[in-house]
Amino acid sequence: MADEDGDFAGVECVISGWGQTGSGSIPETLQDVSMTVLSNSDCSNIWTGSINDGHICIGSDTDISDGRSACFIVLYEGVNFKGRSKTFTQAHPNMVNAGFFDCASSVIVEGGVWVLYQHHNYKGNICVVMEGDRTNLVRGTPTDKDTKVHEFNDSLSSLKPLDFDCTQEPKITVYAGDFRSRSLTFTEDIKDLRWYKMNDQISYIRIHSGAWVVFEAVNFMGQQSLFSTGDHLMKASDGAFRNDTTSSLRALQIKPSYPLIVDGMDFHLDRVSKDKTPITVFSWTQKNNSKITQNLSVTKEKTVTTEDSYEFTWDEGTKMTSEYSYEASIPGIFTSSVKLGIEKHLNIGTTKGKKTEKAEKWSVHYPSEIPPESEITLESTISKGKIDVPFTCRFHQGEKKWSEKGTFHGVQYYGFVTEFKQK
Numbered sequence: 001m002a003d004e005d006g007d008f009a010g011v012e013c014v015i016s017g018w019g020q021t022g023s024g025s026i027p028e029t030l031q032d033v034s035m036t037v038l039s040n041s042d043c044s045n046i047w048t049g050s051i052n053d054g055h056i057c058i059g060s061d062t063d064i065s066d067g068r069s070a071c072f073i074v075l076y077e078g079v080n081f082k083g084r085s086k087t088f089t090q091a092h093p094n095m096v097n098a099g100f101f102d103c104a105s106s107v108i109v110e111g112g113v114w115v116l117y118q119h120h121n122y123k124g125n126i127c128v129v130m131e132g133d134r135t136n137l138v139r140g141t142p143t144d145k146d147t148k149v150h151e152f153n154d155s156l157s158s159l160k161p162l163d164f165d166c167t168q169e170p171k172i173t174v175y176a177g178d179f180r181s182r183s184l185t186f187t188e189d190i191k192d193l194r195w196y197k198m199n200d201q202i203s204y205i206r207i208h209s210g211a212w213v214v215f216e217a218v219n220f221m222g223q224q225s226l227f228s229t230g231d232h233l234m235k236a237s238d239g240a241f242r243n244d245t246t247s248s249l250r251a252l253q254i255k256p257s258y259p260l261i262v263d264g265m266d267f268h269l270d271r272v273s274k275d276k277t278p279i280t281v282f283s284w285t286q287k288n289n290s291k292i293t294q295n296l297s298v299t300k301e302k303t304v305t306t307e308d309s310y311e312f313t314w315d316e317g318t319k320m321t322s323e324y325s326y327e328a329s330i331p332g333i334f335t336s337s338v339k340l341g342i343e344k345h346l347n348i349g350t351t352k353g354k355k356t357e358k359a360e361k362w363s364v365h366y367p368s369e370i371p372p373e374s375e376i377t378l379e380s381t382i383s384k385g386k387i388d389v390p391f392t393c394r395f396h397q398g399e400k401k402w403s404e405k406g407t408f409h410g411v412q413y414y415g416f417v418t419e420f421k422q423k
Helices: 040-046
Strands: 012-017 031-038 057-059 072-078 082-088 106-111 113-119 123-130 134-136 147-149 158-161 171-175 183-186 204-209 211-217 221-227 230-233 248-252 261-267 273-288 301-314 325-334 337-347 356-365 374-397 400-422
Touching: 106 113, 106 123, 123 221, 123 248, 171 248, 204 211, 261 325, 301 374, 325 374, 325 400, 356 400
Parallel strands: 134 147
Antiparallel strands: 012 031, 031 057, 072 082, 072 106, 106 134, 113 123, 113 158, 171 183, 171 204, 204 230, 211 221, 211 248, 261 374, 273 374, 301 356, 301 400, 325 337, 374 400
16 A cells, blocks of 8 residues: 555556557557556646545656646557457557567557657668557558558567657648659648659658658558658658659648647837738719700719738748637738727638638718819729738747748738829
């Protein structure tokens, strides 16, 4: 029996039991896993319930502050997640010592991104699997449509979780030759590069953000290579990349367990770029050569509808989501200067090219009569203003805090003016 006042934080313990796993499967053998006891304060940061001295909290203390998932993978001796199994929460350089050498036929990833190696000490061909994956490592018929197949042929000899923040929005540019050759940029998985006439042509790769897996066959099959942020000249971050053999691409992105929260947004009005263009929306000239007053032949009232728009663009590597509603004051043109307007709810997400528009009507009343022997000219103009304003946004996710930069792009119509000239 443990001491009543014992502090077990940091102690490694083994838990075992039966029941449904996080992936929904029910194993046929007793499950066990080695985990670390967390302090109550750490536990309170990742668990929304009440934590008291009567609880013992276990889990991985890795990455609990920024919302990344704890690393958790289950290996099975049989295909389709059957037979003897073993759970891992940390790297293992030699599966002989783990009692699971060259015998894993299927895996379920409960948390994180894992790299499986053909040889011990993290050598040889690789297989990259990520949170949510259910993968058979040998040829066989999957029992459900969600199960992937990668022929690793019972050769898993070491494994480790990928030490990389995979919560970033992914972006990759692939080149048919060097960095001056034909290129394509992607932000999502590509199952078949033949669609883009880029199959078996890639030599250089630039990873703007996130981590990516390159496959030698379509549909995420064949030999794999792993690429992290940076420029790659016919060489991968891990795995054996071969020139002109790439057929499909997979982005390694895991949605964080903590929500992304915007704490504030600062617009740098001292660095604003502004452009003004006058636009004539109505012009009319009418003469009265008689000696009596005539009616004006134009409608007394004219209405013009304009659409103001805005868009937020973020620097590469942002963690901002594609849609994010936030209440803020955005820059606007007031007379001749740029100032912040009233607060309102906005979409400040990363959806490129998606602009939020607001329609506005401008009305003017014209005179109804023209005096004898005179000429009246009416001209209505409006100013179209374009502004680009740099901003800094402050975030937090769990306990992690950081700032990111971007640019606010706004188009605004203002200064509707009508001039009357009489000769």
